[in-house]
Amino acid sequence: xxxxxxxxxxxxxxxxxxxxxxxxxxxxxxxxxxxxxxxxxxxxxxxxxxxxxxxxxxxxxxxxxxxxxxxxxxxxxxxxxxxxxxxxxxxxxxxxxxxxxxxxxxxxxxxxxxxxxxxxxxxxxxxxxxxxxxxxxxxxxxxxxxxxxxxxxxxxxxxxxxxxxxxxxxxxxxxxxxxxxxxxxxxxxxxxxxxxxxxxxxxxxxxxxxxxxxxxxxx
Numbered sequence: 001x002x003x004x005x006x007x008x009x010x011x012x013x014x015x016x017x018x019x020x021x022x023x024x025x026x027x028x029x030x031x032x033x034x035x036x037x038x039x040x041x042x043x044x045x046x047x048x049x050x051x052x053x054x055x056x057x058x059x060x061x062x063x064x065x066x067x068x069x070x071x072x073x074x075x076x077x078x079x080x081x082x083x084x085x086x087x088x089x090x091x092x093x094x095x096x097x098x099x100x101x102x103x104x105x106x107x108x109x110x111x112x113x114x115x116x117x118x119x120x121x122x123x124x125x126x127x128x129x130x131x132x133x134x135x136x137x138x139x140x141x142x143x144x145x146x147x148x149x150x151x152x153x154x155x156x157x158x159x160x161x162x163x164x165x166x167x168x169x170x171x172x173x174x175x176x177x178x179x180x181x182x183x184x185x186x187x188x189x190x191x192x193x194x195x196x197x198x199x200x201x202x203x204x205x206x207x208x209x210x211x212x213x214x215x216x217x218x219x
Contacts, residue, residue, distance in 0.1 A: 001029050004060065008032075011059055015051050017043045019074065020178070020195040020212075032062065035069045038169065038178055038195045045071040072169035072176040072195075097122060098215050099154065104143060104203035113139055117146040117207055119154075126153040140166045143206040144179050151214060160184045161214055164191065166206065168198065177205040183217050192217055 005023040012021035017040045024034040039048050049069050056062050102118040102125065113134035118127045128149035130142040144163045151161050165180040175198040183190050194213025198205035 001025060001031070004062075005032070008056055008060055008062075011055055012037065012052060015048070015055060017041075017048065019193050022195065022197065024197075032064055032068065035064065036174065036176060036195075036197055037069065037071050038176055038193075039071055039073055041073045045073065070174050072174075072178070074167055074169055074178055097218070099151065099211055099218070101204065101207050101211060104146075104201075104207050106139075106203060108134060113142065115139070115143050115146050115203060117143065117150050117203075119147070119150045119207075119211075121154055124154075126150045128153070137166075140168060140177070140202065140206055143203045144181075144210050147207045147210040148181065151210070158186045163210075168202075174198070177202070177209040179206065179209040179213055181210065181213050183214060190217065 002025065005025060009021045009023055012018055018037055019040060020038040022036040023032055024036070025031065026033045035052060037048060037052060048071050049066050052069050053064055053066060056064050099119050099121045102120050105116045107114045111134055112131055114129060114131035116127060116129045118125055120126070128146045130146035130149070132138055132142055141163065144166045148161050148163050155161070162182045162184070163179065164182055167178045169176045169178055176195050177198045178193065178195045180191060180193050183192055192213040194209045194211065196205045196209040196212055
């Protein structure tokens with residue numbers, strides 16, 4: 001079912017206004033428990049839900065209850081300039097060259113806040129820190145910035161990533177972390193978008209959304 005879920009995610013990203021799609025499978029991996037969509041605001045959420053239901057039924061012969069579909073909307077962006085990336089938040093990833101989350105540890109100093117992010121790639125750790133004013137929105141951006149710096153440690157002189165925007169999008173039931181970044185190489189620059197369902201751990205969700213954006217560009 002994991003392979004089918006990945007095919008469905010790829011199909012869903014072709015829908016109008018859809019930026020990212022994540023499928024959560026049941027614990028036994030045999031059914032779809034949840035579908036999380038990040039979309040621009042050009043279409044109503046109900047329209048997107050109907051498109052999702054129709055596409056899955058017509059392309060994969062799977063009927064999904066609309067209650068399992070959550071839509072998080074972000075401001076309109078130029079989809080033609082974006083490389084859409086997203087991975088299922090369920091199921092192990094066995095590719096050794098992918099960059100993985102290890103930890104995100106924060107400390108508060110008065111009105112200032114510091115985050116230390118650790119990543120791992122092929123057994124090699126990379127850490128970076130960022131600090132600044134401890135406002136809610138700035139904390140999210142600091143996590144993304146620290147993650148970008150830890151990422152850059154792996155990229156050498158011919159690649160770099162820079163954070164463009166960090167959003168916490170509130171859906172009807174769930175919150176979703178959405179990170180937009182620019183991936184620079186010696187040949188071009190590309191805008192990437194990643195997302196991650198956010199539960200209780202905001203820093204972890206921001207780190208994973210950042211990795212969601214960049215990992216497929218590096219593999």
